[in-house]
Amino acid sequence: MPNGRLAVMIDKDIIIEKLKEVKDPELPLVSVIDMGIITGIDLDEKGNVKVVMTPTFAGCPAIEYMKAEIKKKLDELEINSVEVEVNFNVQWNSNMISENGRKLLKDSGFALPARHTGLVQIEMLQKIECPFCGKKNTRLMSAFGATQCRAVHYCDDCMQMFEQIKPV
Amino acid sequence: MNLNPETLSAVKNLIYSTADDHLVLGHRNSEWTGLGPILEEDIAFSSMAQDKLGQALALYQLLNKLGERDPDTIAFTRKENEFRCCHLTEYPIGDYGFSLMRHFLFDEAALLRFDMLSNSGFTELSHIAKKFRGEIKYHVMHAEEWIKQLGNGNEESNRRIQIMFDTVYPLAHGIFEPLENENILIENKIYEGENELEQRWRVRIGKIVKDANIILNETEPKDKHYGGRRGMHTEYLKPLLLEMTEVFSIDPNAEW
Incomplete structure (x- = not known):
């Protein structure tokens, strides 16, 4: 589409807004941006877009799906081409979840990963706050849950199992 | 980093060995899906399998960038003697104690390996290594928890975990079989080498088994289970590959 005029009207903010419509299929409230x-x-300037994405976990089965969704959504914009590259040049960690993302996860009943300075300590998985009753009388049941990014805990106060987005 | 042909070949060798270990052990771990002794362990082994396959894929993708064939072709069409995995990864899952001990001894080494490689002068490898060590940390955490619990449990659990340690520890030395031309990697600050890795691993394992009340006996020569890095494998790899590639062999374009 040799239409320079339209391409100029697209800027990064528009792309970011569009990417907010692409959700993580394993956490369907949260967008790839969040x-x-x-x-x-x-x-x-010709309207060619390149998006770089880094996986939460190397074996995340949702990567191909999200890649396709990003292409599909951005194709709705007046742009020339879309390329999505997945690489590890920036390594994802749980600190990279946005404030909005944390809020959405919390509202969905997940316990949040503690923010850390780069190294995850075993203590960060112990006595975490129960998302149901807010108390910390909890135990890690398994660091492996329904998806690679979740751990399973049990609250001894309200006697509920709950899931945590793992600190990584 | 521009690699000359000799260095490139040594780097590829390192990546093939590491990737094949993860592919084959990932496949073995996945055999616990549906069979784990308790639900949490079933999920743990399945999750670790998924991580390992993802790690193998990322490494095969890097090989592809370095001029090798595409990941599926590498994983599903090579012959047994083209694989570079160590013997430890090839053995059948055995009873749960065997799989648990293998997981412990292998993943401790994997964490140290990726720790080392995260400082690699070959940037692309260091990026991947930094990612993987965060994932494998959870594998190690899981393994250590069980080893300590069973080692310090009751008489029977200690006796059985000791038998498994005595069985698997000699096998684990095959992880550290020196790689062809690894001196080039050491000289170029790409990798510190298998010997250095083994030293660090021994210190780490020694400390944990002591805490777990397991006795460490060095009984066998450490090269007894070498061969995997040169394409010589146990009788168990071939049937594993036949099973792993079954769908691909019937229809290379199948999607699943």
């Missing part, structure tokens, strides 16, 4: 997995957006 998960913090979009690590680069390049837009040239």
Whole structure:
């Protein structure tokens, strides 16, 4: 589409807004922007867009799906081409989940990963706050849950199992 | 980093060994899906399998960037003697104690390996290694928890975990079989080498088994289970590959 005029009207903010419509299929309230997995957006004057994405886990089965969804959504914009590259140049960690993302996760009943300075300590998985009753009388049941990014805990106060987004 | 042909070949060798270990052990771990002794362990082994396959894929993708064939072709069409995995990863799952001990001894080494590689002068490898060590940390956490619990449990659990340690520890030395031309990697600050890795692993394992009340006996020569890095494998790899590639062999374009 050799239409320079339209391409100029597209800027990164519009792309980011559009990417907010692409959700993580394993956490369907949270967008790829809120998960913090979009690590680069390049837009040239001809309207070619390149999006760089980094996986939460190397074996995340949702990567191909999200890649396709990003292409599909951005194709709705007046742009020339879309390329999505997945690489590990920036390594995802749970600190990269946005404030909005944390709020959405909390509202969905997940316990949140503690923010950390780069190294995850075993203590960060112990006595975490129960998302149901707010108390910390909880135990880690398993660091492996329904998806790679979740751990399973049990609250000894309200006697509920709950899931935590793992600190990574 | 521009690699000359000799260095490139040594780097590929390192990546093939590491990736094949993860693919094959990932496949073995997945055999616990549906069979784990308790639900949490079933899920743990299945999740670790998923991580390992993802890690193998990322490494095969890097090989592809370095001029090798695409990941599916690498994973599903090579012959047994083209694989570079160590013997430890090939053995059948055995009873749960065997799988648990293998998971412990292998993942401790994997964490240390990726720790080392996160400082690699070959940037692309260091990026991947930094990612993987965060994932494998959870595997190690899981393994150590069980080893300590069973080692310090009752007489029977200690006796059985000791038998498994005595069985698997000699096998685990095959992880550290020196790689062809690894001196090039050491000289170029790409990788510190299998010997260095083994030293660090021994210190780490020694400390944990002591805490777990397990006795460490060095009985066998450490090269007894070498061969995997040179394409010589146990009788168990071939049937594993036949099973793993069954769908691909019937229809290379199948999607699943």
